[in-house]
Amino acid sequence: MQLHTPTLLVTLLLGFALLTLELGVAQRGLRARPELRRWNLGNWAMLAGFAMLFARVLMPEWLSLVLGNGLIALGLIAYVQALHRLLREAAPPRWTRRIQPALWLGLALLVFWPQSLRTAAVSLLFAGLLAPAVWLVLRHGWRDERSLRTVGVTLGLAMLALGVRAVHALGVPEDYQSVMQPSLGQGATFMMAFLALLGSGFAFQLAVFERVAQQMEHLASHDGLTGCLNRSTTDALLAHELRRARRERQAGGPAGRPLAFVLLDLDHFKQVNDRHGHRTGDAVLQAFVAIAKQRLRGSDALGRTGGEEFGLVLPGTDADGARVLLESIRQAVAAAPLATDESGRPVQVTVSAGIAVAPGDAGISADRLYGRADQALYEAKHGGRNRVEVYGDSNPVQAALPLNT
Structure with missing residues (x-):
C-alpha cells in the first residue's frame, strides 16, 4: 500500500x-x-x-x-x-x-x-x-x-x-x-x-x-481596578449567605452560624486624589485590597461597593471575630504607606469600618444588615475615623435604614 x-x-x-x-x-x-x-x-x-x-x-x-x-x-x-x-x-x-x-x-x-x-x-x-x-x-x-x-x-x-x-x-x-x-x-x-x-x-x-x-x-462580577467583587455581586453573595442560613434552620439543622457584614471606607480619600492624582489614588485602592485579602479566609469575600468603600462578607463570624480581623486590617493600613506619588512622596491613609452581625437564629434581610453596617460605619466616621465600630455596641448615630426585615 x-x-x-x-x-x-x-x-x-x-x-x-x-x-x-x-x-x-x-x-x-x-x-x-x-x-x-x-x-x-x-x-x-x-x-x-x-x-x-x-x-x-x-x-x-x-x-x-x-x-x-x-x-x-x-x-x-x-x-x-x-x-x-x-x-x-x-x-x-x-x-x-x-x-x-x-x-x-x-x-x-x-x-x-x-x-x-x-x-x-x-x-x-x-x-x-x-x-x-x-x-x-x-x-x-x-x-x-x-x-x-x-x-x-x-x-x-x-x-x-x-x-x-x-x-x-x-x-x-x-x-x-x-x-x-x-x-x-x-x-x-x-x-x-x-x-x-x-x-x-x-x-x-x-x-x-x-x-x-x-x-x-x-x-461581569469583579471590579476592574482592584480585582475584588463588584457591588452587585457583593450584594448577591450577602443575600445568598443569609438565605442559606435560613434554609439550614428550616431543615431542622443547628441554630446556624452567625454572619458578619462589614463596610470599610478609606478616610479622606478625596484628598488623596486631589493632592497626588487619580493614578496614585488607584494605587492606594489596590494596595488596600491586597492588605485586606492577605488576612481573609477562603470563605470570606471582599467587594468594592463604591469609590473608596468596600464590603466584606464573613460567613461563620461573630462580632468579636469580625472586630479582631478588622482591627488587624486597620492597623496594617495605618502602619505603612500604601503608595508613593509621582514625586516619590509616601501616601498614607487610614480606614474606618462598620460591622453588623446577623445571628444564626435571626431572619434579617440583606438590606437590613447592610443598613446596620452602614450605620456602624457612620458612627466610626463621626467618632474620629481610623476606627472599627460594631452595630449595637454603643448608642448608634441614627441613620435611615431600609424598611424591609
Whole structure:
C-alpha cells in the first residue's frame, strides 16, 4: 500500500487554508488577541511552506526545499510564540527570533545531504521546534482551559510522528529517495504529523475563546481596578449567605452560624486624589485590597461597593471575630504607606469600618444588615475615623435604614 505524497500536500494545503480562514474570521471579533494573530501568522507560513514544496516542479528543487522547510519551521516557531503569549502573557522568548538565521543556514546546507538523511534531520528539527510548545502547555496550561490539553496532546502526537519519520527515514532510506516519492512510511508519518498540527490549531482557537469567555464572566462580577467583587455581586453573595442560613434552620439543622457584614471606607480619600492624582489614588485602592485579602479566609469575600468603600462578607463570624480581623486590617493600613506619588512622596491613609452581625437564629434581610453596617460605619466616621465600630455596641448615630426585615 502506498500514499500519494502530492495528494497529501494538496489535502494539507486545503486543511491549513480552512483553518487560516476560520482564524481570520475569529480575529474580526477578537482584534485585541495577539496570540490568535500570531497563530494565524503561523498558519500562513505553513500554507506558504506547503506551496513551496509543491512548487518544486516550477523552481529548482533545492530552492523549493529550503523555502518550503524554512517557512514550515517559521510556522512552528509562530505557534510557540502564540502559546507563550496566551499562557505567559508576555512577549515571545528571544530565542524564537535569534534562531531564525541559523535555521535558514542549516536548511541551505542540508540540500547537499542524501534525501533520507535530509528527511531525518528536518523531521528532528521540526520536532525540536514543537518541544517548547508542548512544554508550555504541560507546565503552564494543563490546568487551565480543557481545550489546551488537546493542544498539548496533538502537538505531542505531531512530535511523535516526526520522530518516527526520522527513524524510518534512517532505517528504510529507499522509501525517501524523493520528496514526492509514493511510500506508505513516508506518507503516513507526513500525514499524521501535519494532521495533528491542524487539530492543535482548532483546539488553540477554542482555548482562546474559552479564555475570553472566562475573562468576560470575571469582568461581569469583579471590579476592574482592584480585582475584588463588584457591588452587585457583593450584594448577591450577602443575600445568598443569609438565605442559606435560613434554609439550614428550616431543615431542622443547628441554630446556624452567625454572619458578619462589614463596610470599610478609606478616610479622606478625596484628598488623596486631589493632592497626588487619580493614578496614585488607584494605587492606594489596590494596595488596600491586597492588605485586606492577605488576612481573609477562603470563605470570606471582599467587594468594592463604591469609590473608596468596600464590603466584606464573613460567613461563620461573630462580632468579636469580625472586630479582631478588622482591627488587624486597620492597623496594617495605618502602619505603612500604601503608595508613593509621582514625586516619590509616601501616601498614607487610614480606614474606618462598620460591622453588623446577623445571628444564626435571626431572619434579617440583606438590606437590613447592610443598613446596620452602614450605620456602624457612620458612627466610626463621626467618632474620629481610623476606627472599627460594631452595630449595637454603643448608642448608634441614627441613620435611615431600609424598611424591609
